[in-house]
Amino acid sequence: MARIGLLIVLSGPSGAGKGTVCQALLAKHPELVLSVSKTTRQPRAGEEDGVNYFFVTKKQFGDAVAQQDFLEYAYVYDQYYGTPRSIVEEMLAAGRNVILEIDPQGAQKVMKTYKDGIFIFLLPPSGAELRTRIITRGTEDDASIKKRLASAAREVTQASHYNYVVINDQVDAARDRIHAIITAETLRVSRNQNIIQDIAEEVKG
Amino acid sequence: MARIGLLIVLSGPSGAGKGTVCQALLAKHPELVLSVSKTTRQPRAGEEDGVNYFFVTKKQFGDAVAQQDFLEYAYVYDQYYGTPRSIVEEMLAAGRNVILEIDPQGAQKVMKTYKDGIFIFLLPPSGAELRTRIITRGTEDDASIKKRLASAAREVTQASHYNYVVINDQVDAARDRIHAIITAETLRVSRNQNIIQDIAEEVKG
Numbered sequence: 001m002a003r004i005g006l007l008i009v010l011s012g013p014s015g016a017g018k019g020t021v022c023q024a025l026l027a028k029h030p031e032l033v034l035s036v037s038k039t040t041r042q043p044r045a046g047e048e049d050g051v052n053y054f055f056v057t058k059k060q061f062g063d064a065v066a067q068q069d070f071l072e073y074a075y076v077y078d079q080y081y082g083t084p085r086s087i088v089e090e091m092l093a094a095g096r097n098v099i100l101e102i103d104p105q106g107a108q109k110v111m112k113t114y115k116d117g118i119f120i121f122l123l124p125p126s127g128a129e130l131r132t133r134i135i136t137r138g139t140e141d142d143a144s145i146k147k148r149l150a151s152a153a154r155e156v157t158q159a160s161h162y163n164y165v166v167i168n169d170q171v172d173a174a175r176d177r178i179h180a181i182i183t184a185e186t187l188r189v190s191r192n193q194n195i196i197q198d199i200a201e202e203v204k205g
Numbered sequence: 206m207a208r209i210g211l212l213i214v215l216s217g218p219s220g221a222g223k224g225t226v227c228q229a230l231l232a233k234h235p236e237l238v239l240s241v242s243k244t245t246r247q248p249r250a251g252e253e254d255g256v257n258y259f260f261v262t263k264k265q266f267g268d269a270v271a272q273q274d275f276l277e278y279a280y281v282y283d284q285y286y287g288t289p290r291s292i293v294e295e296m297l298a299a300g301r302n303v304i305l306e307i308d309p310q311g312a313q314k315v316m317k318t319y320k321d322g323i324f325i326f327l328l329p330p331s332g333a334e335l336r337t338r339i340i341t342r343g344t345e346d347d348a349s350i351k352k353r354l355a356s357a358a359r360e361v362t363q364a365s366h367y368n369y370v371v372i373n374d375q376v377d378a379a380r381d382r383i384h385a386i387i388t389a390e391t392l393r394v395s396r397n398q399n400i401i402q403d404i405a406e407e408v409k410g
Contacts, residue, residue: 013408123400127407149408156405164392165401177392184389187369187382195328196370200361202332203218203354 005092006185007114008032009100010178011107012122012159013152015133017168019052021122022101024175032182033096035088038064041079054084072102072109077144081106097182104155111161118185120178121159125169130156210297211390212319213237214305215383216312217327217364218357220339222373224257226327227306229380237387238301240293243269246284259289277307277314282349286311302387309360316366323390325383326364330374335361 012018026034038054040061049055056064061080064070073082083100091098100110110117124130134148159165164181168174189196217223231239243259245266254260261269266285269275278287288305296303305315315322329335339353364370369386373379394401 121394123404127404127409130404130408153405153408156401156408159401160394160398162394164389165394165397166392167400177388180385180388181392183382183385184369187371187386189326189365189367189370192370193365195372196361196364199328199332199335200358203335203358203361204332 003095003191005033005094005096005098006182007088007092007098007100007110007117008178008182008185009102009107009110009114009117009119010122011102011104011119011162012168013104013124013130013155014148015130015137015152016122016124017133017171017174018101018122020171021166021168021174021178022099024171025099025178028175029179031097033091033098035083035091035098035100037081037083037100037102038070038073039079039081041077041081071100071113072106074103074105074109076103076105077147083110097186104158108158108161118164118181119162120164120166120181121162122174123156123159123165123167125167127156208300208396210238210299210301210303211387212293212297212303212305212315212322213383213387213390214307214312214315214319214322214324215327216307216309216324216367217373218309218329218335218360219353220335220342220357221327221329222338222376222379223306223327225376226371226373226379226383227304229376230304230383233380234384236302238296238303240288240296240303240305242286242288242305242307243275243278244284244286246282246286276305276318277311279308279310279314281308281310282352288315302391309363313363313366323369323386324367325369325371325386326367327379328361328364328370328372330372332361 010018010022026032036054038056038061040056040058043055069085070082071085071088073080088098107119111119124133130152134152135145166174166177215223215227231237241259243261243266245261245263248260274290275287276290276293278285293303316324335357339357340350371379371382
C-alpha cells in the first residue's frame with residue numbers, strides 16, 4: 001500500500017522569493033510535485049500556462065468554484081488564485097509529496113482543511129531587504145507598492161501560525177533547508193508506526 | 206544573546222548501530238557536540254577514555270550520583286552508564302547542539318526531564334537484520350545474546366514515544382537523515398519567534 005504523501009505548503013510575504021526558491025527545489029528534487037494554481041491574472045514575462053499557473057478567464061474560474069474543485073482560492077489585488085483540489089488529492093493518495101506555493105491568505109485556508117500539512121513560511125533575510133525587493137520589483141505603480149508593503153508587514157507576523165520559518169538569504173540554502181524539513185517530516189514517528197510494528201514482530205523471530 | 210542549543214537524543218536497540226552512525230554524524234558536522242557518558246564497564250577494543258566514554262570505577266560513579274551530576278543514569282547488564290549533567294547544560298546554554306547517544310532506558314528518563322529534546326530512534330533495516338547484528342557482534346556468550354534479543358524486541362516498540370525514527374540501512378544515509386532532522390528542528394517557528402518579530406518591525410519601516 002502506498003504511503004500517503006506529504007502536503008507541503010510554502011508561503012510567505014510578497015517579495016520573499018517563494019517562486020524562485022520553489023523552482024530551485026523542484027529542479028533539484030524532481031520527485032516532488034508542484035501543484036499548479038489557476039489564476040485569472042495576466043501572465044508576467046516568462047510565465048508559461050500550465051507551468052507557472054493555469055491562466056483562466058473569470059468565467060472558467062467561477063465554474064471551478066461552483067464545482068468545488070478548489071482546495072482554497074482567494075481574491076488578491078483584483079485577481080483570483082486557486083489550488084485545484086482533485087489533482088492534489090490524487091497525488092497525495094499515490095504517495096507523492098505535493099508542494100503548494102501560495103500566498104498567506106490561501107495558506108491560512110489550507111491550514112483549516114489539512115491539519116497534517118507541513119506549513120513553511122519563507123522570510124527575507126531582513127525587513128529592509130523585503131522592502132527593497134517589493135519596491136524594486138518594478139511591475140507596479142507607487143500605490144500598488146504601498147499596498148504591498150503594508151500587506152507584507154501584516155503577513156510576516158502570520159509566520160507564527162506556521163510549522164517552520166525559512167530565511168531566504170540564498171536561494172540554494174533556502175532550497176536545502178526546505179528539503180531537510182521534508183526529509184525530517186517523512187521520518188516522524190507518527191508517519192512510521194507500521195514500520196516500527198513490523199520490525200518489532202521480526203525481532204521476536 | 207546566544208540561542209539555546211538543541212538537545213538531540215539518539216537512541217535505539219542494542220545492535221542498531223547507534224555508535225557508528227553517531228561517529229559519522231560528528232565527523233561530517235563538527236559543530237555538533239557529543240555528550241560523553243560515564244560508565245563503569247570495561248572499554249571494548251578501540252574505545253578511548255574521554256572519547257567513547259569516561260571509564261570510571263563504581264566508587265567514582267557513585268560519587269557523581271550523590272552530587273546529582275547525571276542527567277540520567279542507568280544500570281544495564283550489570284554496569285552503570287550515565288550522562289554528566291553540567292557539561293550538557295553548559296553547552297546548550299552556549300547555543301551548541303548537543304547529541305546524546307544513549308540506550309532506550311536512559312532516553313526515557315531524559316524524555317521526562319527535557320520536554321524540548323529531539324528524540325530520534327535508530328532502527329535496523331529489518332528485524333531479521335537486527336537479530337543478525339546482535340548475534341554476530343561476538344563479544345558475548347549465548348545467554349547474553351538471548352538477553353539482548355529479548356531486550357531489543359521490547360526496545361523497538363518504544364520507538365513510538367520518540368519524535369523521529371531513522372532506518373540505519375546505510376551509515377551515510379542514516380547520518381544525513383539525522384542531520385536533516387536537526388536542520389528542520391532549528392527552523393521550527395517556536396524557536397524563531399524573535400526573528401519573526403524583528404523582521405515584521407523592520408518592514409513597517
